[in-house]
Amino acid sequence: MSPTMGLGLKAKSTKTDADPLENQYQKGVIHLCDSGIKKVPNKYILPVIERPNRNGEEKKVENVNIKLPIIDFAALQGPNRSQVIKALGTACEEYGFFQVINHDIPHDMLHDLVDVVQRFFELPFEERAKYMLPDLRAPVRYGTSFNQNKDGVFCWRDFLKLMCHPLSDVLPSWPSSPVDLRETMVLYSKQTKIMFEILMDAVLESLGLASATVSDDEVDILKQCEEGSQLMVANCYPSCPEPDLTLGMPPHSDYGFLTLLLQGEAEGLQIQHKGKWLTVKPLQNSFVVNIGDHLEIFSNGRYKSVLHRVLVNSSKTRISVASLHSLSYNTTVRPCSKLINEANPRLYKDTDFASFIEYITTCEPKKKNFLESRKLN
Ligand SMILES: O=C(O)CCC(=O)C(=O)O
C-alpha cells in the first residue's frame, strides 16, 4: 500500500485518461480544420467563465469597438514632435496600446509579408511540421495554441515564430519554403526594428528620459535595444465553426518592451480597458503597438503592459504578424533609477528574457503571471 493511502489522501490514478485525439491536436488547428470538423472538439472548449461573448450585451458592436489613440509617425519626426510625444505618453498611460499611422514601411512590403505568411500556412502539414520543435529557444518554431506543452485547453491558433537576432546565425534555420519567405521576412524585420527604435526613443522622451543614458550603470538603454532581441510571430487563426466557445489567444501580456502588430482586415484583437474587453478596429496599413512587461518594469509601473486576447470568427481565417522587441537574452531588465524616488519606490525585481523563457517552460502562462512573479512584495 502506498504510504499516503492510509492517511485518506487520494492516490494518483494510474489509469490513462488521455484523449485518443491528443496527438491530432498537437498538429495544430489548420490540420484539424483540414480534416473537415463541424464542431469544436472539447480540447478547445473554454470553461463558460472564460468564453468570449458570454453575455448578449457584449455583442452590441457599438459598445465594444474601440479606436485606439493614433500616433502619427511622420509627425513624430517633424516640428510637432513635442505634441506627439505628449499624446504618446497619454496613450501609454491610459491604454497601453496605440495605433501608428503614416509610417515609412512601404504598403507593398506589408502586403507581401501577409501574403508569404499565408502561403506558409497553406503548405502541406509535413512541410510545416519540420519546424515543430519542443525547444522554446529554437530560432524557428512552428506550433499551435499558446503554450502547447502546458495548456489544458487549447487555443484556436497556429503560429510560426522566428528569432531575428543575430540574423546571420538564425537565417539558415528559417523555413526555406515558400522560396520568398526568408527575403520577405528579413526586409520586414529590419524595417520593424528601425520603427521600434524610433518609437522607443519617443517613449523614453515621454517618460522624461530624453538623454537616453538612463539605466543604473549609465548604459544607454537605446543602445541595448538596438543590440536587443526581436521575435517575429506569425499567427494563423482559421475560421472556427463555434467561435463563442474558444479563443485564438487567451488573455496575456507580451514579455518585451514594445510589440508592433500588423493585423489584416479581419477583426479579432481585443484589449482589456477599464475592466471591459474592447475590440480593436483594424486600420489598414497601420500598426498596433503595445507595451510589454519589460517596459512596465523599466518604467517602474508608470506604463503598464495590458491584457489582450484574440477572438476567432466563423467566416474567415485571420492572419497577424507580431514583432516583439526587448533586450538581448541575458541582459538585465530593471526599473530605471531615474524613475525611482521616495514617492515611487522600486516595484520590480531584476529580470531578463532568459528568465521569462525558463518561467514559461515550467508554468502555464496565465494572464500577467510572469510579471506578477517579478513584483517586489
Ligand atoms: O493576433 C493578434 O491580433 C494578436 C497577437 C498577439 O497578441 C501576440 O502574438 O502576442
Ligand SMILES: [Fe+2]
Ligand atoms: Fe500578444
